Amino acid sequence: MGGRSSHESDANFKANARDALAKAAKREPEKISMSLMVNGQRCALTIEPRMTLLDALREELALTGTKKGCDRGECGACTVHVDGRRVLSCMTLAAMQHGKRITTIEGLERDGTLHPLQAAFLERDGFQCGFCTSGQIMSGVAMIEEAKAGWPSAATADLTKPFRLSDLSNTEIRERMSGNLCRCACYPNIVEAVADAAGRS
Numbered sequence: 001m002g003g004r005s006s007h008e009s010d011a012n013f014k015a016n017a018r019d020a021l022a023k024a025a026k027r028e029p030e031k032i033s034m035s036l037m038v039n040g041q042r043c044a045l046t047i048e049p050r051m052t053l054l055d056a057l058r059e060e061l062a063l064t065g066t067k068k069g070c071d072r073g074e075c076g077a078c079t080v081h082v083d084g085r086r087v088l089s090c091m092t093l094a095a096m097q098h099g100k101r102i103t104t105i106e107g108l109e110r111d112g113t114l115h116p117l118q119a120a121f122l123e124r125d126g127f128q129c130g131f132c133t134s135g136q137i138m139s140g141v142a143m144i145e146e147a148k149a150g151w152p153s154a155a156t157a158d159l160t161k162p163f164r165l166s167d168l169s170n171t172e173i174r175e176r177m178s179g180n181l182c183r184c185a186c187y188p189n190i191v192e193a194v195a196d197a198a199g200r201s
C-alpha cells in the first residue's frame, strides 16, 4: 500500500510539473517600452528586458552595420558609441540605455561625406572581408577622442605628464585598438588608417 501511494504522489508531481512547464512555454515573454536616440533619431522600442543593445540595433532597428562576431565580449565587432563612449553592444543590455545617445557606423557620415577615419580605411586598405571593419572604425573614432582628452593607455611610458595627441605612436594605437580583432589580419593597415585620421583631427 505504502509503495503505491508514494508511486502515485510521484506521478502527480511529474504531471503538475509538466503542466507548469507547458503553461510557462505558452506565456508571452514580458516586454518593456523604452526609447533610444540612435544616430540623431529618437527610436521607440518594445523589447524583452534581456535583449542586448546589439540585438536591438540589428533585429529591431535593422541597423545591421554593427556586426555580431563572438556575442560574448571578445572580438569588438559590435562596438558602438553610447553617449560618446565606445561600448561592446553584445555585452550591453538595451533596457539600460533608455534615453541615451547611440551612434553606430551608419551615423558617422555627415551630409554624404565619410568620417575621416572611414576615408582613411579606404585609402589605407584597412580591411579585406570587412566583417570587423565597422567595429574597428567605431573603436578608432572613440580612441582618437580618448587620446585627445589626455587619457593614457597601458602602453604610455610616462604617466607623470598629460597625454597629447602627438604622443599617439603606433604602439599606442595597437594597444588602444587591442580589443578589436581582425581575422584577415589587416592590423598594419588599420594602424596606419587610425594614425592618418588622428593626424587630421
Ligand code: FES
Pocket (backbone or CB within 6 Å): 067, 068, 069, 070, 071, 072, 073, 074, 075, 076, 077, 078, 079, 088, 089, 090, 091
Ligand atoms: S560580438 Fe561583441 S565583442 Fe564580439
Ligand code: FES
Pocket (backbone or CB within 6 Å): 126, 127, 128, 129, 130, 131, 132, 133, 181, 182, 183, 184, 185, 186
Ligand atoms: S577585415 Fe576581415 S575580419 Fe577584419
